Each structure stands twice: as structure tokens, then as C-alpha cells.
Amino acid sequence: MAAPVRRLCHVAFHVPAGQPLARDLQRFFGFRPLAVREADGWRQLALRSGDAVFLVNEGAGPGEPLYSLDPHHAVPGATNLCFDVADVGAAARALAALGCNVQVPPVTVQDAQGAATYAVVGSPAGNLSLTLLERPGFCGPFLPGFRPVSSVPGPGWVTHVDHLTLACPRSSSPKIMRWFHDCLGFHHLPLSPGEDPELGLEVAAGSGRGGLRLTALQAPTGSAVPTLVLAESLPGSLRGRDQVEQFLAQNGGPGLQHVGLYTPNIMEATERVAGAGGQLLTPPEAYYQQPGKEKQILAAGHEPRLLARHGVLLDGDEGKFLLQVFTKSLFAEDTFFLELIQRQGATGFGQGNIRALWQSVQEHAARVCEA
Incomplete structure (x- = not known):
């Protein structure tokens, strides 16, 4: 295996501005805001219920959203799975050697809470991309580049x-x-x-x-x-x-x-x-x-x-x-x-x-x- 995955970090969605997915996840399914980033034409909101984390990338900025890839897709959907790996650089090189499409080479993002390195690779499942993430020692609520969102605890329907x-x-x-x-x-x-x-x-x-x-x-x-x-x-x-x-x-x-x-x-x-x-x-x-x-x-x-x-x-x-x-x-x-x-x-x-x-x-x- 080229890049053994260790944990699912989050599922990412791409939706147009004004699409109510983030609101619906909170209203209907008990998710609560965790962290947010608003920059470069994107509003990226991470929501959590138990250990399930969804990242809603809303808008269409001129560049790529952090930790994902804009698929320029005609319809909204779940377009990215983020997995924790031991060594992003080694994983990206091994996957490239197998002929995989490394769409975003390893990038390091850092803020006051620590650093994370990620790469994005294509998958054989259509517009679904895969983010490989390494964040040793990071102590923030989600990922570098996001600020925490204060919210009341969720109802705990999902673990x-x-x-x-x-x-x-x-x-x-x-x-x-x-x-x-x-x-x-x-x-x-x-x-x-x-x-x-x-x-x-x-x-x-x-x-x-x-x-x-x-x-x-x-x-x-x-x-x-x-x-x-x-x-x-x-x-x-x-x-x-x-x-x-x-x-x-x-x-x-x-x-x-x-x-x-x-x-x-x-x-x-x-x-x-x-x-x-x-x-x-x-x-x-x-x-x-x-x-x-x-x-x-x-x-x-x-x-x-x-x-x-x-x-x-x-x-x-x-x-x-x-x-x-x-x-x-x-x-x-x-x-x-x-x-x-x-x-x-x-x-x-x-x-x-x-x-x-x-x-x-x-x-x-x-x-x-x-x-």
C-alpha cells in the first residue's frame, strides 16, 4: 500500500453561495458549528456531531479552498474525504509513483495553534477527491487557518x-x-x-x-x-x-x-x-x-x-x-x-x-x- 490511512478527519462538501446545507445540518440533524474560515471568496464552516465532522465549502473563490479542491462541479455534493496519514510527503510521492493524480502537492498551513500539512489526490470515483492530512501537535478545535466558533453543545444524536x-x-x-x-x-x-x-x-x-x-x-x-x-x-x-x-x-x-x-x-x-x-x-x-x-x-x-x-x-x-x-x-x-x-x-x-x-x-x- 502506498499511503495507509489511519483515520477519517472529515467529509467536505462544495455548495454555491446561499445553499442551506450548513443550516440544515444544524436544524435537522443536530450538528453544531466548530470552526470557520472566510477568505478568498470562500466561506468554509466545519460542523460536528460526536466524532462526525462535515466541512461545508460555500462559494467559488478564485483559488482552492484550504484542505480541499474546488471541483468546478455543476451540482452541489460531497466531493472530498479527508484522511489522517503518518507522512503526507511520503504518501504523495508514493501515490505519484503509482500514477495517481496529485492535484495539490503537499502544503503546510500554520497558525497560533500549530501546523498541518496536506495534499489532495484524485480518486477513481468521479469528482471525489481525497485529502491526506498530517497534523502532529496541533491543538486547535479543527485545523490551522480556521477560527473557533462558539456554540451550545449539540443534542448528541450521532456519535x-x-x-x-x-x-x-x-x-x-x-x-x-x-x-x-x-x-x-x-x-x-x-x-x-x-x-x-x-x-x-x-x-x-x-x-x-x-x-x-x-x-x-x-x-x-x-x-x-x-x-x-x-x-x-x-x-x-x-x-x-x-x-x-x-x-x-x-x-x-x-x-x-x-x-x-x-x-x-x-x-x-x-x-x-x-x-x-x-x-x-x-x-x-x-x-x-x-x-x-x-x-x-x-x-x-x-x-x-x-x-x-x-x-x-x-x-x-x-x-x-x-x-x-x-x-x-x-x-x-x-x-x-x-x-x-x-x-x-x-x-x-x-x-x-x-x-x-x-x-x-x-x-x-x-x-x-x-x-
């Missing part, structure tokens, strides 16, 4: 990023997986016994509905990096574009489709998000009437009526369960959404839930088209 999901064109996952393995040290994480990493896990959504092919990647042992999930659509949908194809079309190619945020209490988190006006996807009504679903929910210690009211999905068995709820896109375009996830011993992503999500998104898209 950390559970996973990152990239939407990919069909048959591209093996190539993307090899890049992350060779360049950053990720390795295949089977989602089912005996899974072929070249094929991933196929989750068919039913006759004529298509489905998903998922390939999960895990960072090097000992790192604190969320699971990376590659998602492709399966052929067979009879309703036009599915949500992966819709993302690829509106994003202009592959990219970061959603971030899974871990919450220790998904019922409370979902109630707070909905109460604040956040828009959540509603599972199909038949989901909670599936044979054995009520028994499964009760076995996990939950009330079926409450899960149905909040739109929370549950999957699992043998004492290991997974609960999930998904938001609608945070932008006018279908280029990014959030997932709230709670794990009760389960480590996968819930095949039954994936099918239900797929169907609910497809039904929502069909209603929008008919309106």
Missing part, C-alpha cells in the same frame, strides 16, 4: 461515521476496489460467507425491480476509518432509472452517495429529525407486514408500531440486529443523502433493509414523476 457509500457505474467496483487497496491500504470485507470480491453481494429487489451489488472495503487493521461501500445497480428495473443511476446522471458520474451516521438511539434521533422538519424516506407499507417481521422486531426489543411510525427498518437474527432510517436528498438534485444507523451486534448492512430502501426510493421517485 461517529459508520460507513461511506460510493455510487458506481455497473462493473466498475472491482477496479475502484483495487485502487483503494493498492493506494490506501483498504481490503475486501465480505458481507456474506464465501463472497467473491469481484462480484460482491447481490441484493435483488424482486422481479422487475433490479437491485444492488455491494462491495465493502475495510481500512488497514488498527485504523479508525469507516467501512467504504461500493454500490452498483443491477439490471432489471422496470421504472426507468433507479436511485444509483439517478445519482450517476445528476452527479455527472460516480461519487459519494451517502454517509451512514451512527446513533446509539435511533428512535430518539429519528423523532428529533422528523420533529425539526427533516425529510425521511418512508418504507413501503408492506415492509412491516412481512411474515415474521413483527416477531423479529419484538425479539430485538422494539415496538413494531413505533418503528412503523418513524419509518425505521430492522433486520437481523440470532440476537444481532441492525436498525436504519434514510433521509431524502439534502440537495434539490439527488446527489447526497444521510443514513442514521444503530447496531445491536450486527456488522453488515441488512439485505432485507436494502430491498426495502430500494423499493421505497423507487416508489417515491414514481410519485414525484406522477405529480
Whole structure:
């Protein structure tokens, strides 16, 4: 591996001036301002919930924003992942030797709180760039060049990023997986016994509905990096574009489709998000009437009526369960959404839930088209 990553530092977004992403993250999802930088035509606001940090780069300055790269992209979205590495200079040289595009060579930024060195490299996932960061001894709240923002403590709905999901064109996952393995040290994480990493896990959504092919990647042992999930659509949908194809079309190619945020209490988190006006996807009504679903929910210690009211999905068995709820896109375009996830011993992503999500998104898209 050329540049083994050690920790996810933040997820960065690029949005036009006046786009309400920063406001919505605070209002609907309990994020709180951490630090801000306003210079060179950019307003860069870091927001935090638990260990999850989002950096919203708003505007379009004449130069590049600190710690990221302006993709000059037509639509807003999540365009950068920042990872901690041991030695940025060595990592950039090793990646360049492998033929990677080092878009921003190593740069050192310093202020009264200390220094940080970063470089930005391109990825095989469309407009998604990767920032490699080294900040030994830095003692500020975020990064050099930013000033702290005073804010009241957040409600604590989210503790950390559970996973990152990239939407990919069909048959591209093996190539993307090899890049992350060779360049950053990720390795295949089977989602089912005996899974072929070249094929991933196929989750068919039913006759004529298509489905998903998922390939999960895990960072090097000992790192604190969320699971990376590659998602492709399966052929067979009879309703036009599915949500992966819709993302690829509106994003202009592959990219970061959603971030899974871990919450220790998904019922409370979902109630707070909905109460604040956040828009959540509603599972199909038949989901909670599936044979054995009520028994499964009760076995996990939950009330079926409450899960149905909040739109929370549950999957699992043998004492290991997974609960999930998904938001609608945070932008006018279908280029990014959030997932709230709670794990009760389960480590996968819930095949039954994936099918239900797929169907609910497809039904929502069909209603929008008919309106």
C-alpha cells in the first residue's frame, strides 16, 4: 500500500453561495458549528456531531479552498474525504509513483495553534477527491487557518461515521476496489460467507425491480476509518432509472452517495429529525407486514408500531440486529443523502433493509414523476 490511512478527519462538501446545507445540518440533524474560515471568496464552516465532522465549502473563490479542491462541479455534493496519514510527503510521492493524480502537492498551513500539512489526490470515483492530512501537535478545535466558533453543545444524536457509500457505474467496483487497496491500504470485507470480491453481494429487489451489488472495503487493521461501500445497480428495473443511476446522471458520474451516521438511539434521533422538519424516506407499507417481521422486531426489543411510525427498518437474527432510517436528498438534485444507523451486534448492512430502501426510493421517485 502506498499511503495507509489511519483515520477519517472529515467529509467536505462544495455548495454555491446561499445553499442551506450548513443550516440544515444544524436544524435537522443536530450538528453544531466548530470552526470557520472566510477568505478568498470562500466561506468554509466545519460542523460536528460526536466524532462526525462535515466541512461545508460555500462559494467559488478564485483559488482552492484550504484542505480541499474546488471541483468546478455543476451540482452541489460531497466531493472530498479527508484522511489522517503518518507522512503526507511520503504518501504523495508514493501515490505519484503509482500514477495517481496529485492535484495539490503537499502544503503546510500554520497558525497560533500549530501546523498541518496536506495534499489532495484524485480518486477513481468521479469528482471525489481525497485529502491526506498530517497534523502532529496541533491543538486547535479543527485545523490551522480556521477560527473557533462558539456554540451550545449539540443534542448528541450521532456519535461517529459508520460507513461511506460510493455510487458506481455497473462493473466498475472491482477496479475502484483495487485502487483503494493498492493506494490506501483498504481490503475486501465480505458481507456474506464465501463472497467473491469481484462480484460482491447481490441484493435483488424482486422481479422487475433490479437491485444492488455491494462491495465493502475495510481500512488497514488498527485504523479508525469507516467501512467504504461500493454500490452498483443491477439490471432489471422496470421504472426507468433507479436511485444509483439517478445519482450517476445528476452527479455527472460516480461519487459519494451517502454517509451512514451512527446513533446509539435511533428512535430518539429519528423523532428529533422528523420533529425539526427533516425529510425521511418512508418504507413501503408492506415492509412491516412481512411474515415474521413483527416477531423479529419484538425479539430485538422494539415496538413494531413505533418503528412503523418513524419509518425505521430492522433486520437481523440470532440476537444481532441492525436498525436504519434514510433521509431524502439534502440537495434539490439527488446527489447526497444521510443514513442514521444503530447496531445491536450486527456488522453488515441488512439485505432485507436494502430491498426495502430500494423499493421505497423507487416508489417515491414514481410519485414525484406522477405529480
